[in-house]
Amino acid sequence: MPKIPDNTVTHPDPGRWKALVFIALAQLMVVLDATIVNIALPSAQQDLGISDGNRQWVITAYALAFGGLLLFGGRIADLWGRKRTFVVGLIGFALASALGGAATGEAMMLGARALQGAFGALLAPAALSLLAVTFTDAKERAKAFGIYGAIAGGGGAVGLILGGFLTEYLNWRWTFFVNIPFAIVAAVGAYLVIREPAGGRNRSPLDIPGVILSTLGLVALVYGFTRAESEGWSDTGTIGLFVGSAVLLLAFVLTEAKVKSPLLPLRVLTDRNRGGVYLSLGLAVIAMFGLFLFLTYYLQVVKGYSPVMTGFAFLPMIAGMIIGSTQIGTRLMTRVPPRLLMAPGFLTAGVGMLLLTQLEVGTSYAGLILPAQLLLGLGMGTAFMPAMSLATLGVDPRDAGVASAMVNTSQQVGGAIGTALLNTIAASATTAYLTDHAAGATTPAGQKLLQLQGMVEGYTAAIWWAVGILVVSAAIAFTLINTGKPDMGVVAGSGADAEDEVKVPVIAH
Known part of the structure; x- marks a missing residue:
């Protein structure tokens, strides 16, 4: 029987729109998990006795396993079949979530998070490639990926709010248990509905x-x-x-x-424009991931916000990202060269970050934090949209999947490094501040205020570094990326696949 190429089907699958529902549901679960745990982290840290020095590993363990294994996961999907990899990824993610929700200590929690990341690395490439081979008509593909991206974008906001409600009114453990029904429904639906085209597997050795x-x-x-x-x-x-x-x-x-048969063909990295995208995006995500952690702790510990209030407090950033990506970036990326969107986008985000260096114990949310988040979201959303498109420009069809996975990998690893690096800087600055000002705090109230001031001092010191990183991202985008306006005449093949595939992670964090 002749093989059917991976990006073609002989007849449109009549169940393809049902398939989209279950694929999007799986993506919603992954996006929920990225934000929902941030809100629950302070409560989980206290219950499980996790030290301040190790708390970022609850985030980092997931991000590192996910980012480190994405290329491997995409390769497994090629070898083993996308549908099978997708279902196994869902089942594994559900089991890892159950383990995290039942965690009795730091080691069990960190192990569960690493397992979630590992199964997420199976799930994400399989889901995106399933969409690519299911929707082959250009108009249908655009609609399908638009729906998928909208769900992913909204999922970030849902995760923040749902995380707050679950943590405040039930228990932080439910931020893990909530994944289980999502995974079961998506896995059963995918098994019954999704029809993967025959052939097209990559049989080269791993x-x-x-x-x-x-x-x-x-x-x-x-x-x-x-x-x-x-x-x-x-x-x-x-x-x-x-x-x-x-x-x-x-x-x-x-x-x-x-x-x-390399895991990552070096030709994917050596192109000047793709290299510029990977480097500038990775650096920008370093800045963003540390900020998510600091703002969560600032709002809950310093400002005394409840988990629900903290979730709602993040909405301006998520809204800004969605607007920047779907309105500004999408509308302008066919009219101007990518670097003229990416560099100003990163700089706009840098201005938002710069505002947050003015944080104090008594800072007004509406006066400073809200506008800073809007600028951050608008800037990052605007920059990421053309970057996702450019990341696979001119890529060989056989490298389209790995080029897409490389974008995901650079973001996930950047996030892991950002959380660890900026947390290190913040902790060091806090310790130095407390040492220098300890003599002035002679009453219990004064000591408590000093602790809060020390925390904020640490956050702002790290945020200054984040500002610098975003400026470097903008400079890299402006100098390395030299391609002109994208040619929108060709929509088929691997370029379209890869471009669509990598739109999702823009809102995932």
């Missing part, structure tokens, strides 16, 4: 050395940033981790240059 080297290298890198917080930047172990990471990642690059 690059096991590449998987091992890339994953270990990234783990060593992030753990190095985390260890620096407790042991110091000059600690022998910290330096050893950074050196080990550099050696492992260099070995990964050398391996990919030599093996016949």
Whole structure:
């Protein structure tokens, strides 16, 4: 029987719109999980006795496993079949969520989060590639991916609010348990409805050395940033981790240059424009992820917001991202070169971040935090939209999937590094502030105020770094990315697939 190419079907699947429902439901679950845990983190930290130095690992363990294994997950979907990988990813994600909700200590929680990330890395590439092969008509594809993207964008806001309600009125554990019904419904529906086109699997051997080297290298890198917080930047172990990471990642690059079927073909990275996108996006996400953590703690611990109020307080940023992506970015990206949207977008986000360096214990939400979030969201949404499109410009059809996965990977790893690095900077600044001002706090009330002031001092010190990172992102986008306006005449093939595939992560965090 002749093979049917991966991006074509002989007859449109009559159940394709039902399939979209279950694929989008799975994406909603993943997006919910990215934001819902942020709101629940302070309560979970207190109940499980997680130290301040390790709290970011609840976020980092998920992000690192997800980002480190995305390329592997996409490759598994090619080898094993997208539908099967999708269903297994859903079932595994549900089991990992149940483990997280039942966690009795720090180790169990961190293990559950890492498992969630690993199964998410199976789920995400399979879901996106299923959409790509299910909707082959250009107009239907645009509509399907538009619906998918809208659900993903709205999911971020739903996660923040739902996380608040569950944490406040039930228990933080329900922010994990809520994934289980989503996963079961999506898995059963996908098994019954989704019809994957025959053929099109990639039968080349799996690059096991590449998987091992890339994953270990990234783990060593992030753990190095985390260890620096407790042991110091000059600690022998910290330096050893950074050196080990550099050696492992260099070995990964050398391996990919030599093996016949690399996990990540280097030709994907060496294009000037794609390289500029990966680098500028990765840096921008470093800035954003640390901010999510700091704002959650600032609003709940310093301002005394309830989890529900904290969830609603994040809505301006999510709204700004949706508007920037779907209105400004989408409308302008066919009219101006990508760098003229990306660089100003990153700078606009940088202005929003700059406002947050003025945070104090008594800062007004409406006067400072709300407009800062709007600017951040608008800027990032505007910059990310053309970046997602450009990330696969001119890519070889056989590399379209890995180019898409590389965008996801750069964002997830950037988020993991950002959370660890900025948390380290904040903790160091807080400790220095408390040491310098300890003599002035002689009463219990004065000591409590000093603690809060120290926390805010740490946050603003880290946010200054985030401002600088966004300025560097803008400079990279402006100087490295030199392509002109995109040619909208061609909609078919891998470029369209990959472009559509990578729109989703814009709102996922």
